[in-house]
Amino acid sequence: MKKKIIPLVALFLAMIWLPGTTLSQTAVPIPHDQTNAEQSKTLRFYLVRHGQTYSNIKEMTIGGGGNAQLTPKGRYDASSLGLGLAEVEFIAGYSSTLGRAYETANQILRGRNLQVKQIEDLKDISWGDAEGGRIDDLTAKFGHSGNDFAFYFGTYNDSAFKSPVNAENMSDFSARFEGALRQIAAQHPDQNGNILVTAHSSMAFYLQKYRANQPLAGLANTSVSVLELNQGQFHLIDFNNTDYLKSGYAREKALSPLEITLIVNPLTQLQQAGVMEGTTDSDFTDAGEKANQQLRHALKSTRFIAAYSSELGRGYKTAQRVMADHHIPIQQDNQLNEMFLGHWEAEKVATLKGDPSNAARNLFSANNLIHFVSPDEGESGESAAYRLDKFLSAIGQKYAFSQGKVIVFTHPLVLNAFFNKRLPDSSWQPSQGVQVVTLAYKNETFSVQQVK
Structure with a gap:
């Protein structure tokens, strides 16, 4: 994969299926009592994009419909990120149902007594007919860069957008992703604290609604974005932070074999x-x-x-x-x-x-x-x-x-x-x-x- 952050190429990366606990298969309405429970607590979601995969390297358009394994660098980065997040006390860990995100979460939480739970609605945005293709192929076919995500997915606030490749639009994705976060919050009605969520580069599409007219930017592999839920409202605290990973690298190098x-x-x-x-x-x-x-x-x-x-x-x-x-x-x-x-x-x-x-x-x-x-x-x-x-x-x-x-x-x-x-x-x-x-x-x- 080319080392760019703006092209969310790793959006489409995938990995082998790894079995886990699936909380939900579809988005569910938010009950009234759940909304009330949210009013009295503060949760911080540490949103982590999975580690590098082989489909990242090949700039493949693999999203919610495919998988690719983590590379050795992807596994190393996920483990190192766990060291970089060592001071963050997590009360729970969740991932999408795609294996690349699940393995990343388990590497990050290694040594902690937490089971990673999987949620279907956290999985990557779907590329529709373009699943399994290449960024360059889309550029050649449509005359728009395969990294021109507004052309292929629309925007987070345009629910009527129709994709030229029948991809899931950003608006639908954002709605299901936020629904998944609120579903997670409902699992912790009497708790405050930090929750790890590992998912995909497409999280940037959802987070764009909290970025105050800034241009759409991608998420680096194993980057950390922090979204706070307080009084029922989300607030973006940190975006695409790679300092935790850099700190983890330093700690890993200091460890004995x-x-x-x-x-x-x-x-x-x-x-x-x-x-x-x-x-x-x-x-x-x-x-x-x-x-x-x-x-x-x-x-x-x-x-x-x-x-x-x-x-x-x-x-x-x-x-x-x-x-x-x-x-x-x-x-x-x-x-x-x-x-x-x-x-x-x-x-x-x-x-x-x-x-x-x-x-x-x-x-x-x-x-x-x-x-x-x-x-x-x-x-x-x-x-x-x-x-x-x-x-x-x-x-x-x-x-x-x-x-x-x-x-x-x-x-x-x-x-x-x-x-x-x-x-x-x-x-x-x-x-x-x-x-x-x-x-x-x-x-x-x-x-x-x-x-x-």
Whole structure:
């Protein structure tokens, strides 16, 4: 996306649908008792435009009828904005039903005990027949810039406007958007305070009615506008403010990376017998149990804020032994399971190492496991790397601004595939027995801090 504020290009950006709580599907009349409730309170709506999306970059005309994912910058900006708004105490968080706004809200409110509620009438203005097109295409077809929003949407006070692309007009959009805000206010009849609302660049169309004859201006991604509701009337306090984001950038840079401690289970009976385990499971040897206890002692004083384990017995039992002195739950997830090897499950290691196929060579290669393709229904190295990468990245995003460390219990093959994918230049190699790898995570990037 071109870095302009006036062209509300990001108006049209969208993202994957993410499930949430939908309060309403249509605008509703404002009851008389709701109006009375509004008279006795002051609410401040922090209106945030979602983070950058892929459709923003391409200057697509995607509004209320489409979705596009947040880019890495979009996610980073949303998280940073959360830091910039750290001193603002929110009593609630709401977003439109479009995924780009919902994800932005959750990133901003990360670490706060607030559930983001979704409201249909907060969603972006509809581009009508032009949904999914390009700004340049509209310019070429109609002789009016695709950023000439008055031509395509009218004005906030012209309810009779007919769009040349059958888009929703500004007046109708403004009415439903204000209805959504009043609907939110009705959910907090006895409260004063700040409410986060994440939506779209089209909020500028509605806010224009409070801007006293100033020219229509757009909203930057992750900008903040503040609308106060007092005595039943709205007052614009702040518009298109990017200082909160800049403050968040500074705070994010000062934060230490998140530490993720990865534990590979110690020696099992099948490993000692020279058998490929994969998802096949077995108990620990005496040496394996001893290794677990040694690791328990070594990590006893380390503060962990979360613990995750594979669903395989050897992974979960390792977690139980090592975390016996820590009073946090161990959350099991099958994305941490070992690679499934199909017909090679429980095969003798010596037999597989003698197999002349590329699959066998890649299976035992520290650098090429990601290229492993099972000869039957087993899992590929690429798919194993992807699922562990996805899981660890989600952990990183969830706890990136937390004070503490996360511990994860997994297995050698899947971890090797992950290293091939994300850290191909690292010196880590799988081996029999317990292994401890400490990763640093910051801004969607992993680095190796320590290997034991």
